[in-house]
Amino acid sequence: xxxxxxxxxxxxYETARQLWPIPADRWQVWILLAxxxxxxxxxxxxxxxxxxxxxxxxxxxxxxxxxxxxxxxxLHFGFAAVMAIGAYTSIHIARAGWPFExxxxxxxxTAAVIGCVFGAAALRVKGLYLVMATLAMQYLVxxxxxxxxxxxxxxxxxxxxxxxxxxxxxxxxxxxLYYGALLWAVIVTxxxxxxxxxxxxxxxxxxxxxxxxxxxxxxxxxxxxxLAFFTSSFLGGVSGAVLAFCYYQAVTPEQFGFNVSIxxxxxxxxxxxxxxxxxxxxxxxxxxxxxxxxNAMAYAAIQGWLTVxxxxxxxxxxxxxxxLIIGFLLFxxxxxxxxxxxxxxxFLVWPFRHSGS
Amino acid sequence: xxxxxELLVNGALTGLMYSLVALGIVLIYKSAGVPxxxxxxxxxxxxxFIWMFTAxxxxxxxxxxxxxxxxMFAFGLLAERLLLRKMVGQPIIMIVMLTLGLEIFLRGVGPxxxxxxxxxxxxxxxxxxxIVGDVFINRDYLIGGIVAVVLIxxxxxxxxxxxxxxxxxxxxxxxSSWSVGISVERAIGISWGLAGISAVAAGALxxxxxxxxxxxxxxxxxxxAVVILGGLDSIIGVLVAGLIVGILGSVIPGYVDxxxxxxxxxxxxxxxxxFTIMLRPHGIFGxxxxxxx
Numbered sequence: 001x002x003x004x005x006x007x008x009x010x011x012x013y014e015t016a017r018q019l020w021p022i023p024a025d026r027w028q029v030w031i032l033l034a035x036x037x038x039x040x041x042x043x044x045x046x047x048x049x050x051x052x053x054x055x056x057x058x059x060x061x062x063x064x065x066x067x068x069x070x071x072x073x074x075l076h077f078g079f080a081a082v083m084a085i086g087a088y089t090s091i092h093i094a095r096a097g098w099p100f101e102x103x104x105x106x107x108x109x110t111a112a113v114i115g116c117v118f119g120a121a122a123l124r125v126k127g128l129y130l131v132m133a134t135l136a137m138q139y140l141v142x143x144x145x146x147x148x149x150x151x152x153x154x155x156x157x158x159x160x161x162x163x164x165x166x167x168x169x170x171x172x173x174x175x176x177l178y179y180g181a182l183l184w185a186v187i188v189t190x191x192x193x194x195x196x197x198x199x200x201x202x203x204x205x206x207x208x209x210x211x212x213x214x215x216x217x218x219x220x221x222x223x224x225x226x227l228a229f230f231t232s233s234f235l236g237g238v239s240g241a242v243l244a245f246c247y248y249q250a251v252t253p254e255q256f257g258f259n260v261s262i263x264x265x266x267x268x269x270x271x272x273x274x275x276x277x278x279x280x281x282x283x284x285x286x287x288x289x290x291x292x293x294x295n296a297m298a299y300a301a302i303q304g305w306l307t308v309x310x311x312x313x314x315x316x317x318x319x320x321x322x323x324l325i326i327g328f329l330l331f332x333x334x335x336x337x338x339x340x341x342x343x344x345x346x347f348l349v350w351p352f353r354h355s356g357s
Numbered sequence: 358x359x360x361x362x363e364l365l366v367n368g369a370l371t372g373l374m375y376s377l378v379a380l381g382i383v384l385i386y387k388s389a390g391v392p393x394x395x396x397x398x399x400x401x402x403x404x405x406f407i408w409m410f411t412a413x414x415x416x417x418x419x420x421x422x423x424x425x426x427x428x429m430f431a432f433g434l435l436a437e438r439l440l441l442r443k444m445v446g447q448p449i450i451m452i453v454m455l456t457l458g459l460e461i462f463l464r465g466v467g468p469x470x471x472x473x474x475x476x477x478x479x480x481x482x483x484x485x486x487x488i489v490g491d492v493f494i495n496r497d498y499l500i501g502g503i504v505a506v507v508l509i510x511x512x513x514x515x516x517x518x519x520x521x522x523x524x525x526x527x528x529x530x531x532x533s534s535w536s537v538g539i540s541v542e543r544a545i546g547i548s549w550g551l552a553g554i555s556a557v558a559a560g561a562l563x564x565x566x567x568x569x570x571x572x573x574x575x576x577x578x579x580x581x582a583v584v585i586l587g588g589l590d591s592i593i594g595v596l597v598a599g600l601i602v603g604i605l606g607s608v609i610p611g612y613v614d615x616x617x618x619x620x621x622x623x624x625x626x627x628x629x630x631x632f633t634i635m636l637r638p639h640g641i642f643g644x645x646x647x648x649x650x
Contacts, residue, residue: 069450075453121631121634122631122634124634124638125634127449128392128453129585129634129638131453132581132585132630132634133630135578135630136626136628136630136631136634137631139578139623139624140627140631143620143621143623143624146620147620262457262461265454266454269451269454311468311472312469312470314469314473315468315469315473316469318462318464318469319462319465319469320465321461321465322458322459322460322461322464322465323458324458325454325455325457325461326458326459326462329454329455329458330444333447
């Protein structure tokens, strides 16, 4: 149907190697971008600030993590700590009176350096041990942030974000904040898409598939693992800063706890490891599904169809989370991206169909 | 000095009670090669089971512990049959996330259906501490430590029985176990059931110490430190590493907490994990993994 391939002839390498070789994919991306750009026009403020904006920022964070976990194959269970480092660094730089642009870059660099230190320590091991080491990093960073008053502003403190301008645009009001988040999401998306088709990305994939084999064909696996940690932590740190400035407008240590790390890993896994569109789908699904379920149950309870205690209602997000992770791993290990891919492939050969399964 | 001794003794006993949680992880890893991150939630679940049988059904405590053993054995078998068996051959991240998903799910189910407020579990252990010289010893911890040592001893003996030998064979190599007629699936199921039973012991004791609520599942973190330090597939490692984690996690915070303002125990646990992984990833007694291209 609209994914028609006939008549699409790539006569030069550039056209065959472009990001979206199929015209249908291209116009879909443009429509999505137009929809995202026009969102403040047709979307109520409530939806814009409490659904669209966090979705975009969390997608950017999930993309940074998918670069590390999906493309480079290094598991990271402390990514919220990386984001926390970014958020706290940016807020301290901005409060010291420096421009917001420098605060963002500083956030990324600090997160990348600290992430790399832990990465280098942990890179002797892989798989399960890497999970445990990054888990330990999460607890250590949390503790340092809470217990060093110079960072957190004292125990149980909330640091408000100062008013900042980004490229001469004051970051106030829902629309400006939304465009800030959108800009960051677009930058990360384009970056990750391009990393996947460069030599750097191919080296990462080689390391992911088998690091010994990669070193045999001349890929310095330690260097590329470290580079993956650096890039991904940089993006994660800036995402944390964007999250703090555009969405929360304040930071507390609880915003970046261990459960947030798990949430991020869930986004990546539910979306599909290493997939860019999967990061968006996964972030949306993980953010929205518990809210939707809770609302549905609350509605059913109000209508009197079933009796739900408020206590049970409060725990539905957790249950939904666990069940989502389990369900996806059991029934669609490649995540939502695979479902999207199946649909796309169906339309690629429409009106014919693949035989078999 | 008395302060140090008290920290040391109570730390050692707490550490033994961590071993009780860690034992379940090792039992499963030893046979199935699966790191069970749901063990914390299984401890919580068994504490909830015991509480349900005593407080809601009004049964005596030891009967309800027995019933909880049955329930958790069944839970272990079911978890293996319904969840883990489908994941054979998948990459490790999938399996880790699956057990973590189970942990999160149970963390919602337990408090969600039974109420989030902490519930007390009375094992009939008197609250008065035992006083040896200047040292106060908590009776709960003492009994917990004894139970832990007994259970670890029992599991060491268990691996010398017929079923235990099969489990050891399975832990060595799945394919060759199949070829000599050992049912790998059943062996792994049994190890999950045994992990459920050790979770009941941990749940009863920890539940009586700190009450039954979701925080019981947070015991996963010290238990992970214990298994990493001791070696993921070593039962004797659980005992030794439990003592080390418990003592360090009690003595260091005992002196450092007043200076920095608390929460050092998690830091000590994290550092133990990090240093073990940096210096000797397979732990003190663990078997080193050798990988081929």
